[in-house]
Amino acid sequence: MTDLRYEAPNSLNAAVALLTEAKGLARVMAGGTDVIVQMEMDQSEPELIVDIKKIPKLRGISAENGGFRVGAATTGMQLCDHKTFAAAWPGVIDGVKLIGSIQVKGRASMGGNLCNASPGADSVPPMIAAGAIARVVGPNGVREVPVERIPTAPGKTSLAKGEIIASFFLPPRPKGSGDAYMRFTPRTEMDIAVTGVAINLTLDAEGVCTAARVAIGAVAPTALLVKDAGDALIGTKVDEAAIEKLVAATRAACKPIDDKRGTKAFRIEVTGVLARRVAMAALERARGNI
Amino acid sequence: MKKHHITLNVNGDEYDALVEPQQSLLDVLRDKLMLTGTKEGCATGDCGACSVIVDGVLQCACLMLGVEAQGVHVETIEGMAQGSDLHPLQKAFLEFNGLQCGICTPGVLVAAKALLERNPDPTETEVRYWLAGNLCRCTGYDKLIQSVLIAAKEMRGA
Ligand code: FES
Ligand code: FES
Numbered sequence: 102m103t104d105l106r107y108e109a110p111n112s113l114n115a116a117v118a119l120l121t122e123a124k125g126l127a128r129v130m131a132g133g134t135d136v137i138v139q140m141e142m143d144q145s146e147p148e149l150i151v152d153i154k155k156i157p158k159l160r161g162i163s164a165e166n167g168g169f170r171v172g173a174a175t176t177g178m179q180l181c182d183h184k185t186f187a188a189a190w191p192g193v194i195d196g197v198k199l200i201g202s203i204q205v206k207g208r209a210s211m212g213g214n215l216c217n218a219s220p221g222a223d224s225v226p227p228m229i230a231a232g233a234i235a236r237v238v239g240p241n242g243v244r245e246v247p248v249e250r251i252p253t254a255p256g257k258t259s260l261a262k263g264e265i266i267a268s269f270f271l272p273p274r275p276k277g278s279g280d281a282y283m284r285f286t287p288r289t290e291m292d293i294a295v296t297g298v299a300i301n302l303t304l305d306a307e308g309v310c311t312a313a314r315v316a317i318g319a320v321a322p323t324a325l326l327v328k329d330a331g332d333a334l335i336g337t338k339v340d341e342a343a344i345e346k347l348v349a350a351t352r353a354a355c356k357p358i359d360d361k362r363g364t365k366a367f368r369i370e371v372t373g374v375l376a377r378r379v380a381m382a383a384l385e386r387a388r389g390n391i
Numbered sequence: 392m393k394k395h396h397i398t399l400n401v402n403g404d405e406y407d408a409l410v411e412p413q414q415s416l417l418d419v420l421r422d423k424l425m426l427t428g429t430k431e432g433c434a435t436g437d438c439g440a441c442s443v444i445v446d447g448v449l450q451c452a453c454l455m456l457g458v459e460a461q462g463v464h465v466e467t468i469e470g471m472a473q474g475s476d477l478h479p480l481q482k483a484f485l486e487f488n489g490l491q492c493g494i495c496t497p498g499v500l501v502a503a504k505a506l507l508e509r510n511p512d513p514t515e516t517e518v519r520y521w522l523a524g525n526l527c528r529c530t531g532y533d534k535l536i537q538s539v540l541i542a543a544k545e546m547r548g549a
Contacts, residue, residue, distance in 0.1 A: 104393070105392070105412045106412065107412035109458075109459070132454075133454055133455065133459075134454050138435045138436055138454070141415075141434050141435055142435065150412065150456075152456075152459060176448075178448065202451075202524020202525075203449055203521055203523075203524055204439055204449055204451045204502070204524045205436055205451065205524065207445075207450035208448075208451075208454055208455065289523075290520065290524075291523050291524060
């Protein structure tokens with residue numbers, strides 16, 4: 102085993118410098134609920150761990166331009182316990198609540214969930230549906246990147262050497278907005294999504310849908326934004342005809358694998374079923390705050 | 392390998408230890424501080440046998456590095472009874488058969504204590520969801536869940 106070095110810098114610049122100068126494999130650690138497990142199972146043997154939890158701006162939730170700025174290392178429990186955030190983005194919280202046990206959520210973060218780049222990461226589809234933007238800081242400065250452009254393949258991201266996700270921006274919520282996320286798993290808790298669907302929509306005073314974003318997880322190498330599925334709802338009252346189109350567009354976007362947790366055909370079928378249920382849940386939440 | 396010197400507070404007592412960067416808090420508790428009440432079932436965050444409370448937050452000791460524990464306050468099973476006075480959860484588990492082999496029990500008790508500190512009057516469903524990360528090979532869970540509910544009632548003075 103190579104010698105492991107642990108650093109916990111207290112500024113983003115110091116963290117970026119450590120990662121940029123690292124010779125061997127360097128891993129960013131927030132909650133560590135993936136990194137530590139991968140080390141324990143010998144799937145990853147880093148030479149350097151950069152613990153980003155001591156960087157003040159990377160933890161916590163604050164109001165910004167009518168939306169929210171969420172530090173990338175903010176824990177799942179902090180998010181679930183934050184009443185105004187949870188009220189504004191219940192669908193994001195649906196996803197966060199499903200990340201492991203209470204114990205795991207005491208450490209795990211949305212930044213880690215995204216950067217681990219598992220196709221089944223539960224907080225990723227709702228963040229994509231929300232239109233969340235990741236703030237990426239690296240040796241060449243700052244980039245603002247839509248969440249759907251971070252994962253590129255299972256376990257791979259578009260981050261360059263030395264880059265760190267510092268935070269997420271969740272946009273302002275117009276009146277009449279609602280979001281929801283559901284997944285299919287054989288067990289209710291402590292399981293990995295076989296498929297997952299997130300929908301975020303906004304209704305006007307007449308109940309007509311003016312904006313909708315749909316994202317799917319676990320049915321392709323990365324979570325996907327399904328533009329056609331969102332477009333199927335826009336301009337409608339989210340009636341049966343619109344839902345049928347949403348279901349068809351969602352199924353058409355699936356590119357799943359066959360594995361022990363579900364066949365391709367099953368995953369595609371269930372993704373459509375979930376799309377319908379999630380649309381109903383998002384609709385009910387949206388109607389509750391017109 | 393470079394060792395890190397850490398000081399931490401466990402159940403009100405100050406400790407210090409020299410830890411290697413890859414060692415988990417669980418390794419530190421069990422092998423350095425000889426506090427073996429916290430159990431290892433999997434070392435990968437799946438079983439909850441290593442549940443501890445760190446700075447007020449319930450977590451798996453196997454999913455935290457020992458080096459991260461510099462300056463933290465840890466609550467483990469060893470701190471639950473006050474001398475020979477058992478915690479109401481411990482009493483309920485004994486009286487209502489909340490355990491069989493006992494390997495999951497320290498983790499379950501610590502997790503249940505964290506729940507009752509947040510929510511003194513949980514429903515059975517809330518207890519089941521809260522303890523979903525604590526695996527038990529023996530009890531079939533029902534006796535364990537009932538013991539938590541009985542202890543909660545006792546602690547509310549009802
Ligand atoms: S030993 Fe930590 S969760 Fe199993
Ligand atoms: S009592 Fe044996 S594992 Fe729970």
